[in-house]
Amino acid sequence: MLEKSSQPGELREMTKFGRSRRQVLVAGLVAATLSGLSVAAQAEADKVKVGVFPISSSLPYFVAIEKGYFKELNIEPETIRLMGGPPNVAGLMTNQIEVSAVLVTLEGLNADVKKPGVAMYVAMHSQTSVYKMEQFVVRTGLADKVKSLKDFKGLKLMTAPGPANLNTAKGILAKNGLKEGEYSIDQLDMGQHVNAMKAGTFDGGYTLEPSATMMEKMGIAKTVEAGVISKYVLGDEKADAFAAGCAFSSDFIAKRPDVAKRFAQGWAKAVDYIKKNPDDARKYLAKNTMTPDDLVDSVPMLGYEMVGNFTPAQLGYLQKFADFGTQIGVVPEKVDVKKFLKAY
Template structure:
């Protein structure tokens, strides 16, 4: 009888502990993430689809936010803890308004090989180089960083204010606007450029323009955007923030090793149609911890350019806003 009682007690304890552990495992840590659905956000979708967040007991709560200003506002007000992709100059500007609000754990390099920002021109418009855009009606990706960078690149090609007109346009409207002939050309992002080319309505004049014209070296890493997390997230939930970064790092590693397989996650998660997925260039996805001194210097030069055009109001030391996990 005593043996039966002991066995019953042991089984009850085991069942209680099992239930307790199962309950803990199922209670994943929620993280509020702002996502701009472009190819720049690919690590987020890879981490989600491949189960890398789940492995770290993370449950992302996604809010689609179109452009840098919307992401910055959400970070400053505490509505999101992570921006899957935040324009670097706008993130640095936000750090002046609220120090530490945007800490970059990963950055995306853009070069002539890793295409993102680029100047395009509508088919039928006579232009072979950026300087040929003089007198034309141009569109730009939205946000002060994109608009002023576009103007800076135009200036490097000899075009000053008054030599052209340029209007900010929501990214979702770029392909339609070019198809309708509303603009002669403009400064757009992927996957829009590939979509225009696939549709036969536009062609790329030049990609890798930030590296070449702003950093002065086509081989330089133009870290124009990246994944940023808030200091509040780091300080209040350090373990959760670290696990989020670990999942992100695994996604970056996966993309860099298997780019062709990773591309498929663009199709249903971004504006990229199925028939354009294979055309879209991957970016140089890099964790902050893996950046070389030369790459950090490239980021500093981009920040200094932001100061020169008034997007980043004062000179900053970018190393203060890189968080290495």
């Protein structure tokens, strides 16, 4: 009797065990499926080849990576380190890169004349006497003699590489009364600027950040004047000099419009973060650019803007700068800058 009466209980236990086992199996299958979908989603992230000039002007790119903004938008940037404008231009023209972060404006416009629309700017970076980037520096030993740009007469100077930087430096010196031949000036890779000044190879030059801040911190050079494009080219120290920015190739925009749009959204989110949290954003300069850890808090920031937010005045400044590029022979012909801006 006992044996007979125990069968329903055993059946109930077996049924419970079977149901529990099925639930475990189903849960496992669901988890495995979700895991597989997650892996697949990661594998399907849209890769974008990005040419990167590792200076403070490229900060939005590094912020977008470090804060996960590109990842959130299913973008996987492939960073290709390119020092200066010419290699970035070459990369865009040959489709070896789809995005340049960042591209010197006059060199981008020069490329646009040669191959219309090859460099479409989605964001640009303003520099003034406050938002410092390009600036003239002099060796500390000559600081007492060189008080202004006209005092560079007879000195041996260096400049950031590329025809835009070289000819802009010459153009600004000309506006200060110095003719070619009254000084010497040579292009030098940005990675060598600090050491060249430390060795006394040059008396001064036209350099970029963070090199200028590094030189001053080391006591080997002093800034003679910053915001020189705003003052001498645009005629107003407070004018936005958009000398560089983030540019997409036209092929990237045309062939992968959704990916291009999402990349721009990630960049815009980074720009917004920098504006709201400048002190925190600075820390991303340390490991991504040539900025030493102890200088992160003192390197000047730039006025980062998406071109879709430009005011009429800012468009006017950009056009005036482009016209200057034509005057100094960097941009072969007069261009309408609005044709090479892509707003998102």
